[in-house]
Amino acid sequence: MSVTAPRGFRASGVVAGLKASGRPDVALVVNDGPDHHAAAVFTGNRVEAAPVTWSRTVVADGRADVVVLNSGGANACTGAPGFQDTHVTAEHVAAALGVAAGDVVVCSTGLIGERLPMERLLGGVDAAHAALAADGGGEAAEAIMTTDSVPKTATAARDGWSVGGMAKGAGMLAPALATMLVVVTTDAVVPDAAALDSALREATRTTFDRVDSDxxxxxxxTVVLLASGASGSTPDAGELTEAVTAVCADLARQLVADAEGAHHDIAVEIRGAASEADGLEVARSVARNNLFKCAVFGGxxxxxxxxxxxxxxxxxxxxxxxxxxMNGVQVCRAGGVGESRDLVDLAAREVHVLVDLHAGDETVTVWTNDLTHDYVHENSAYST
Amino acid sequence: MSVTAPRGFRASGVVAGLKASGRPDVALVVNDGPDHHAAAVFTGNRVEAAPVTWSRTVVADGRADVVVLNSGGANACTGAPGFQDTHVTAEHVAAALGVAAGDVVVCSTGLIGERLPMERLLGGVDAAHAALAADGGGEAAEAIMTTDSVPKTATAARDGWSVGGMAKGAGMLAPALATMLVVVTTDAVVPDAAALDSALREATRTTFDRVDSDxxxxxxxTVVLLASGASGSTPDAGELTEAVTAVCADLARQLVADAEGAHHDIAVEIRGAASEADGLEVARSVARNNLFKCAVFGGxxxxxxxxxxxxxxxxxxxxxxxxxxMNGVQVCRAGGVGESRDLVDLAAREVHVLVDLHAGDETVTVWTNDLTHDYVHENSAYST
Structure with missing residues (x-):
C-alpha cells in the first residue's frame, strides 16, 4: 500500500512518455489533511538539481500539500530554463488540485543535463491527477523507478496510526543521501512541522545516510515526510521517530538489495569506535574501497x-x-593473521564484515555492495 | 638502464621462488658512493607494512647504502614476526655487502597478511648479491613487478650527471602514494641528504601524488632516492629537482598506462581553482567517481x-x-548544457577532462583510469 497505507493520502502513477521504455514515469502523492505538515532532507551535493532547489523552499515553512515526481529525466544541470520547468510543473499541479504552487514538492530522477519534455510531463500530471486514488500507492511506487528492478514500498502499522513509504534508487547510492527519491507518509497527529522534521532527520541519519553503494x-x-493527522492518534515523539525509522530502514535495505549490478549486500560494522564520527569514517572508507568490493565479488x-x-x-x-x-570468522587478530581465510564462506548474498577498533564503545554499520562486472556494465552501457 | 644509468650504482634481479610464477622476485640496488645520501617518502596509510616501518628509520639519518626489494609478498599486517623478518633480511644484506643493517632500505610488495618464506628470500638475497652488475638496472626493474605487464624504467641525462629510476605498480594506485615501489638514483653531487629530500618531496608532490588509479x-x-656523487658534477637545487621530477613524471605516467584492467588513461585537469588544495580536492573527487569512470569505459x-x-x-x-x-568539446557551459555530447570521441586511450571552476588561477591535474570489466576481473579473481 505504500504511501497510501496511512489515511488522508491519495496517490497515482501514470505513463507520460518520458521514458523510452513506455513504463510509468509520473507520480502524484496528495495529502488531503486535515494537517499538511511536511519535512524533507535533500542531497548534500552542491550541484543540485532544479527540483531540489525548488523543493527546499517549498518545505521551508513546514507545509506541503502534494508531491509530484517524475522519472525519465533528472532536470539537473539545466540552468535557469530547468528551474523554470520545475516552477511550471508545480504551477500546473497546483492549478489541478486547487492548492498553492508553493506547497507542491517536485522530485525528478533520470539523466543529468537534459531538459524535460514539458508537454509530455504536464500531460502526465493531468493523467496522474485524474488517476488519484486512496489505494494508488503501488502505482506511484512503480512510476518513480529508473534502473530499479522492483518497486520499493514499506509500511509500519502502530496503534491507531501508521507510516507508509516508497523509494526509488538503484545506483549512485551514497551518503547524504543515495540517489533516491523517497516519500514517507503518516496519518499520525503531529504537533507541528518541527516535530516531523526531527523525526525525519533522526530516521535518515541511521538509515539512508548509512547506505553507500558506490x-x-x-x-x-530527496526524502519527503508528510503528515495528514487523519488518524486522530497522537504518538509521542519517540513513537513517531521509531515508526518513521522502521519504514526508512526497510526501504534502505531494499535499495541495497536492488543496487545496480550487485551480487552481495555487505554490512560493514565498526565496533569499538571512540565516537560515532570515527566509526562512520572507518565504515565508509571500507565500504568505498574498490579493491575490497571486488574481492567480495570474487569470494x-x-x-x-x-x-x-x-x-x-x-x-x-x-x-x-x-x-x-568476515561472516563470523576472525581472519585478522591484533593487526595480524588470524583464522585461515579458507574458513570464510562468501557464497551467500549477505556479507558481514566486522572491524573492532578497540578504541571506545561506539558501533556504526554502513551498508554497501560488491563491485561487479554487472555494475560496470550497467554504468558504462547506459547513461544515467 | 634504469637505476644503473647514473654512475656509482650496481643492481640485480633474481628468481628466489617467492612468486608461484617462477618470475624474478628479489632485487638489489647498491650505492657504491662516494656519497651515500638517501631520502624517501612512504605511504600515508596508518596500517603500514613492516618494511615501511623499518625503512623510515633507515633513511631518517639521510644515509642508505643499499635497497633490497622483493615481490611475491607485502609483509604487511604480519605483526612483530613480520617486522623481525624485515630486520633479518636487512642484516643478511648488510653482512653480504659489508655495510650496516641500519643503512639497508627494505621494500616488499605482494599479498597482504602472509609471512614471507624467509629461507627462499635470504637465498634470493645471496643470489642477487652474486649477480650485482653496473648494468643490472633492467633485471632489478623486472624483479619488482607484480601484476605489472611491463617493467617501468626512466632516465634523465643532464650535463655531466643523470637520474635513473625504476617503478612497479599496477593497482591500488592512489595518492600518498600509489601502490608503488620506486627507486630513483643520481650520480649528482648533492650537498646533503636534506637537499635530496627537498628535491624528492617536490618531485613526488606533482607526480606520484597525483596518480589516483582506483x-x-x-x-x-615507498619511493627512495639515492645519490652517489660519482659524477663529480654539482647541479643546483633547481636543476636537481627538475631532473628528479622528470624521471618521477615519466614513471608515474607509465604506472597509469599499465594500471590493472584499464582501457583509458584519464587526465582530470582542474583550472580556475582558488587554491592548489581546492584544485586537488576537485580533481581527486572526479578521478574517484566510479560512475564517471564507468562512463569513460563505455565511451x-x-x-x-x-x-x-x-x-x-x-x-x-x-x-x-x-x-x-571532454577531449576538447565543451559539453557543459555555465553549469548547463553546452555542445552536443555526440561530438565527443572517447575511442582513444588518452582522455582529457577539463573542469573550469572560475574561482581563481590555480591549475591541477590528476591522472586516473577508467573502471572496466577487466579491473573487476583482475581484482576479484586474484588476491593482492
Missing part, C-alpha cells in the same frame, strides 16, 4: 584490503590491535 | 557525473558558472 552522491536525492575474504582501508582514516585506533571478522 | 591507498608504498561523455563529483567537494566555485570539456 560512493557517488547524487544531484537529486575472496581479503582482510588485508579491509585493513588498508581502515588505515587511510583519521579515526582513533592502534594498528596493532585491530580485529577483523 | 582511490585505494597501499600499505607498502559515454557523461559530464553530469563529472558535475555531480565536483559538487561533493568543499572547493570554492559557483555551480552556475562551471564549465566542462
Amino acid at each position: 560512493g557517488c552522491m547524487s544531484t537529486n536525492d 575472496d575474504p581479503n582482510w588485508g584490503r579491509v585493513l588498508a582501508a581502515v588505515g587511510t582514516t583519521g579515526a582513533a585506533f592502534d594498528p596493532a590491535t585491530l580485529d577483523v571478522s | 582511490g585505494c591507498m597501499s600499505t607498502n608504498d 559515454d561523455p557523461n559530464w553530469g557525473r563529472v558535475l555531480a563529483a565536483v559538487g561533493t567537494t568543499g572547493a570554492a566555485f559557483d555551480p552556475a558558472t562551471l564549465d566542462v570539456s
